[in-house]
Amino acid sequence: MIKSVKVKNLSLSNDNVRKRGREVGLEELAASIAANGLLQNLVVTPLKKAGTFTVKAGGRRLRAIQLLIGRGALAADHEVPVLVLSVDDAASVGASLAENRQRVPMNPADDCLAFKHLIDQLGMTVEQVAIQQAVTVRFVEQRMRLADLAPAIFEALGSDEIDLGVAQAYAVTADVDRQARVFEQMKHSYYGKQPDNIRRAILNGTVRPNDAKARFVGREAYVAAGGRIDGDLFALDTDDENWTDVDLLEDLATKKLEAAAAELAAAQGLAFVTPIAATHVPYDVERQLHEFHPVARPLTDEEQARIEALGLENDALIEALETDLAEGTPEANAANDRVETIEREIAEIDTARKTIDPGVKANLGTFVYIGGDGEARVHTRLFSEKPLADPRAGGAASGNGAGPGETGSGDDAVADPSPRLSATLIEELATQRRQILVAHVASDPMIALDLTIFLMAQSLVFTTSYVRDHSTLRADPAQFPIFAFRDEASMASQTIEDQRQHLDTTWVGHTTMSERFDAFRTLPDDARGAWVAFAVAQTLEATLNVADGARANGFHDHLGRLLDIQVACLWRPTAENYFGRVKKDVMLDALEEIGGPILRGRYKDAKKGELAATCAALCNGQGIVEAEIREKATVWLPEAMRFDNVERPERVPARSTFVDDGDAVGSDGDELDGDDLDGSELDSGANPLGDAPTQEPVDDDYPQAA
Template sequence: MIQSVKVKNLSLSNDNVRKTNRDTDLESLAANIAAQGLLQNLVVTPLKKNGSFTVKAGGRRLRALQLLIKAGTLPADHEVPVMVLEDSDVSIEASLSENFHRVPMNPADECTAFKFFIDKGTSAEDVAKRFGVTTRFFEQRVRLAELAPVVFEALASGTITLGVAQAYAVVNDVDRQARVFEQMGNAYHGNNPDNVRRSLLNGSVKPTDAKARFVGEAAYLEAGGRIERDLFGTDADASWTDGEILDALAATKLETAAAELAVEKGFAFVTPIVATHVPYDVERALHEYHAPARALTETEQARVFELTDANDALGQRLEEELEAESPEALEAEALYEANEAELEKIDASLRVADDETRAQLGTFLYISPDGELRTHARMFSERPIKTVSVGGQPDADDKPDTSGKLSVALMDELATQRTQILAAHVASDPALALDLSIFLMADQIVYSSAYIQYGISVTARPADMPIPKFRDEGSTASNALEDQRQGLDTSWAGYPTMTERFEAFRALDESARGSWIAYATAKAISATLNAADGYRANGFHDHLGRLCNIEVAQWWRPNAENFFGRVKKDMVLDALQDIGGPVLRGRYKDAKKAELAAACATLCSGGGIVEAEVREAALAWLPDAMKFGGIEKAGSSQIHYSFREPVVDNEDEDEDGNGNGPVIDTDTEPSLPAVTYDNFETVEAEVLAKFTEEEATVLAYVEEGLHGAG
């Protein structure tokens, strides 16, 4: 029996079979009821209270009606038609039947229906309101209705999923959609949305790209550039498809800025680089210049002391007295920053090249990752600017004349003794020794191509890499090292002598010197891998990596170019098994090598439609060689310790039977006693006794020749 009942007299039955997702998209349903009315009756049974009913089927519709009444869209006494059932068992069956036999509408049918209203001239907002959906949802469905016919037919027939169809809608070009669809039809993993998007957007640029940020959307569109909006993604998922236009705009803008900077600074050149870094080879084709720092004037020195003392006092107040974020604290912080800025300005003024030199200098202008102009921290010249020699040796006129006064043997002996005296003093002054070590390493990096007689064997020449001048331009590590290099303070490097450079280096603050020791040491590390028994294995490097808590996956990810495309197929399949077990491996076992490498790269970058645990494993996966998991093993040859007595084995008895006899290496000849004037003949006899007759003859011949030459 059908009758009208006020909504306020209806309540939800506990017998309704839908227990989950009751409130999903309830607002959309309410909007649809407000626009179309209640198109399907509620199924109810009467309660004992006269005029009240419990809803057995249509609980979501009831909640939507209550939502509309609460919002004031419908009156409080609004009535709706209901079907009244007397039997409770029958009502439960009706509830189950209504929910169980409901078939979701095919997305293609939704798209066609929505497009019908657009073709009639109805606005998107009106249609969305009428059907209780958002305008964005409506526009998404209409976009799908405008797919290339072959793609839309595949959606309608169920050949591709809604997600794949949405991937094709990332561009409006139906011809390109059709071409990619044909290509993907022949590919093993052609129904992967990520692969579809990648093929469609090949050569396009995201709005978050540095060049896009630098140029700006307005300028790009004004120049005729096209942007494909992804209705199924965010604004950041849009694609700028005209790369040539973007590159031309970026180059023009950079060239203009570079010309202005050259005039402003008086540089001979400012080279614009349409990239987020200066390529290694471009930089190395020039000569890096380090301006010698002048001394502070008395006025500047006094001002430096004044500012430093003021900031020390401000820092103490901020730390001990002032409350954070209070007006007094904010004022003190502002003054502190102003003083720091003035100190930096004074420091920068000490290293200004003269006009004649500046006219030979230049630098690079490039784009930062956030789309801002960035000037290279260093200056360069096209030809070497020779100031003075950096040899570190006194001029000939300064050398003491010792010719003919001291024998060679005596000079060697005196030099040794003098060096020992110097070494003893350096060894007793750790601060000086540390500064000296850092300076020598830093100086050898700055003057890596010069021959300088340092007279000290501490060295940190950059290690030879397997691929000279290799740099992975897009990697986090390469960019971090480049940022660290540009941040090094080279104000000391412009002085002509080692003495002046060393004293200027010592005058740097602790942080600046620390940056040099860190960078110099880092550049001295040789190339190694966690390769078992390989010549590149170095367990100590692995130990250092663990000490640094290095998360390699945060710094390097395997892709088709740097790994998967360059190893055997079995190794790629093994990686898939590590990530997702035999099931994932089996899914790709028949794929071609290129497709397999691309699929693995997608997984390891967080893409692909996979379970959450598989995605997590893929994002963490690394080849063993890149892990810091090796353990250092002792070498096969014996290490000789300079500061230790011979190793003693307590289990071997000595002459007294005390078990403290030394271990004798049977492969090593026993050492001979020290030679003195008293035992010379005895030792000589012992030595000669160890030679064969033939060896003794040769030795005698050599001795005779040496004595004759002497």
């Protein structure tokens, strides 16, 4: 029997079979009842007190109504329809169980069509439907996107051939033609029903909004030109979207870069500015031209005096900021502003020293490209089609051909003015002179330090030219273990290229080593420091955090920890550089390390290629997973790429020209006997005449870093 009963006369029965999840969705249910009323009666049995009942089925509805009454949305004496059963425990429990078990969820396809009917046929807005159905606006938009799936996909959803997650993967784009093409391909694939695989196939050939070219062009300009954007309504990030017209984006980026190049060439009076629609200028493109190194003129007496005065003032302000002036006070702010003004004035004086002769500049050019931050960047170096000379250098043209300092030949060779000496006497005199020079250089640490940095820097600058420097000191870039390995696209390689471009080369254009060395010594400490840091860094060989083998080097791991290197910021594992080149078990181990056995089990039956793509997407923040798993995945690294290896003790001989006792010890302090030495260590020192040890020739054909 159905009757109306006041809510205040109802109580929840202990016989209700739903014990868990009673509060799940209660707010949404209350909102739905407030908008549409109670659409299904409650099932009750009478209590001993007349007019009171206990609810056997419909407990969540009762709590939702009580919530509305408590908030004042319904009257305190609000009545609801109930079906009254006889007092029978078996019957009441059975009724509760039947109601909960026989409740069959709607097919997602029917659900989507119902939402579409409310909007398209009944004229309701998305917001109105969201209020009526007690869901979010985004949920309604998601249902509408699914309702507009390609017919074949929507039919598969309605017939339970695919589940809701698969349908959502296809709906990542609104392009139904693309949906249909991918669906046709995927339905014949064994793993064609995995959402991650579908989503990658759908998005292949699209561009993310954080792509350098997308940021350079700008969303507004892209859309104004007719560019299409698909928002992923099913992504965790509500701003997730994909730009689908890649050709249009490329065209817009090229045109914008060309305009920037033309403007720069006109403003600076350059012969050419070549636009490069990429995040770096390819090394091969640079090498087709001759790099020009302008010579900085000496400071005038007035400029030198001004710089010294500014330096003293700057030092005094810095000291006051560190000791006397409290941060945030007007005095401290004024001091900071003055420091910035001083820095700008010094920079202007330095720039004036490097002004290029207009006649020379008219034959020079450079490149403009797109930085990783989406901004147009100008290459810091200048180039020419033919070797050019800076008039202030007073010598031959400089460029990437024959370098300054190259010995002439033929008619240009300079005759040796020295008297005829025997070969033996020449060698002996040269040796004695070398010893005298060495003794003096060794007694002057500052000259020695400048010479060290200069020789290393010069060897880097003139890698393609022969410059006779009469020294064995080099900072030759370490050879890559892989022939012709190129990695300009990585963040690390881009950073190295930026560092290379910003090295101060004002000393390079001089035509003699003496002039170059004197000019080099006038560089500020930070400029010379940048050269030694870059040069030394280039000498580091390729190593890995592995247990053993030729690539193991715990000292490099130690350096990484000292530098607090965050590898994940510069390198992420992809299918191309890692996952596609390891065994399936290695990939599954990575998934387990990221998300535990559950994540591993989710993909244990995937094929190797699809598993590699899944792992790559996950580690690059594109997988659809729980937030905590996503966080772990975006910083996960294979063990070999981590800097957490500890250097093992190594037995090394200590016997050298600096040890007089002849004992040799290992790094663990143990004394080594003669059997531990093979004799080669004792031959590495200089001979009595100071002859330098033989240097192995470098294979010029082997690729070296710029």
